Amino acid sequence: MQTRGAGREGETPSSAAVLEDLVAERRTVLAERIADAHAAGLGELFEAVLEDTGPEDGEGPLVADEDVLRERLARIDDALERLEVSVLPTFEPPEETVAFGATGARALGGLGSEGALRREASLREEGTLGREGAPPAGRPDALDPRSPTTGRLGEVKVATEGAPPARRDDSAAPGRRAGRPRLKPLAEQVVVVTGASSGIGLATARLAAERGARVVLAARNERALRRAEEAIARAGGRAEICVADVGSEADVRRIADTAERAFGGFDTWVNNAGVSIYGELQEVTTDDHRRLFDTNFWGVVYGSRVAAHALAKRGGAIVNVGSILSELAMPLQGMYTASKHAVKGFTETLRLELEHAGAPVAVTLIEPATIDTLYTRHARSYLGTEPRNPGPAYAPELVAEAILDAAQHPRRRVVVGGSGRAMLALRTAMPRVFDRLFDAIAQRRAYGGPPISGERRDALHAPAEDGRERGDFDGLVLQRSLYNRAARHPAATLALAIAAGGALFALGRGRRAALAAPRRASVGRASDAAGRPLARTPVETD
Incomplete structure (x- = not known):
């Protein structure tokens, strides 16, 4: 089957065609994730997400403008991030590692993200990603994101009272790469x-x-x-x-x-x-x-x-x-x-x-x-x-x-x-x-x-006091951890760090300029008085 931008048989697809295929594939993933959100009762929160990512696959002519396609791909990636799911079904890196992907590359100015494109092409060859916007073999077709009753959540059959639960299918899904954990939504x-x-x-x-x-x-x-x-x-x-x-x-x-x-x-x-x-x-x-x-x-x-x-x-x-x-x-x-x-x-x-x-x-x-x-x-x-x-x-x-x-x-x-x-x-x-x-x-x-009281019972050899989540710690008890929030969302943390760094850099430049202005003025006045220019004294930086 020929991709939408491949042209005649044997002709190499243009970069715009490759990008459009990526957009179609990402939209398929996004549609599935939004269907999951519907099944979890959160669908209304994300209705506008899909509509904000460009026309449906197959609608309208091929978009030749690569900038438009890259922007559309960026919007889809951002939408997926808002849904807090991974764009690619691969093993995630350790918490100490920041996974850049297409979004991280954009944050660093590399909108083209050629490494991410090569990675996705490799995944297509392995069969982890489908071609021409279709899911890989063995996966269900894209689900209607606007249906509140469909989605992969519905595939899990829950036993009714009085009946034994159905045994689950333990076989690996076709096309799944062995050894890569693919964990279900909670x-x-x-x-x-x-x-x-x-x-x-x-x-x-x-x-x-x-x-x-x-x-x-x-x-x-x-x-x-x-x-x-x-x-x-x-x-x-x-x-x-x-x-x-x-x-x-x-x-x-x-x-x-x-x-x-x-x-x-x-x-x-x-x-x-x-x-x-x-x-x-x-x-x-x-x-x-x-x-x-x-x-x-x-x-x-x-x-x-x-x-x-x-x-x-x-x-x-x-x-x-x-x-x-x-x-x-x-x-x-x-x-x-x-x-x-x-x-x-x-x-x-x-x-x-x-x-x-x-x-x-x-x-x-x-x-x-x-x-x-x-x-x-x-x-x-x-x-x-x-x-x-x-x-x-x-x-x-x-x-x-x-x-x-x-x-x-x-x-x-x-x-x-x-x-x-x-x-x-x-x-x-x-x-x-x-x-x-x-x-x-x-x-x-x-x-x-x-x-220690004589009535104290510990839980080493037998159960003791239970049923409580909290203890009686006598010092400061923190309800949140900024460190752990940052570790779970490295891309967002990276973006905030870049923004903060940019703000500090701009503040530093403004401060140096403010310090330098009076000195330049005094140097100019001294030059006029002496009739010749004076050597400028270096300005100290922060």
């Missing part, structure tokens, strides 16, 4: 969360259900799980619970069986369950050390292996919750630190092995800083006092947002909280200074609480 997913009876796990399950996902909540505390399930149901969500101890491999398998029985499987598995111990390594008993590792490390191993096996063909995401202590050493929490280092090593190795095997599974490590949860209440303390963590603390919803972002966009590693990133930077720049400072702060905070 509203189409089934999400499994361990440690879901409080804190980060409970916040993650709640937010996922609010955004249309079906959730499986797993923890040891049945009572807290029942309350969470009822709250999700009252809000119109769908949830299933499984009372399980992640330190038992058999229990972890039961969690997967629960997801299979209730919803036909799962798309994202979140290993979040964890406990801690405060005390010097020599004081803590071996039984307590082992119990902590059973939950924090082996729970992640069991969950990851079950999830990797289930997702190996159909694809999905494994999200392991580590800690900023996956990177640092924390005095008086030595075994917790060791377990989180082990989680990091296991997670990164698992990712490499799945990539080598070509499994379309994204594996993410989440590293929160101090979070306002029941963490210290659940921890066993050998200190004689109620332990406290260094601040500032962050709201658990921020970690939940990072987890759900990783469920939809492949990420390698996400540090939650700008204070965590700052600690890593300081440790890298001045390791000995950081060690002394961190030790002093940690010791003071750990022993800074009131004496």
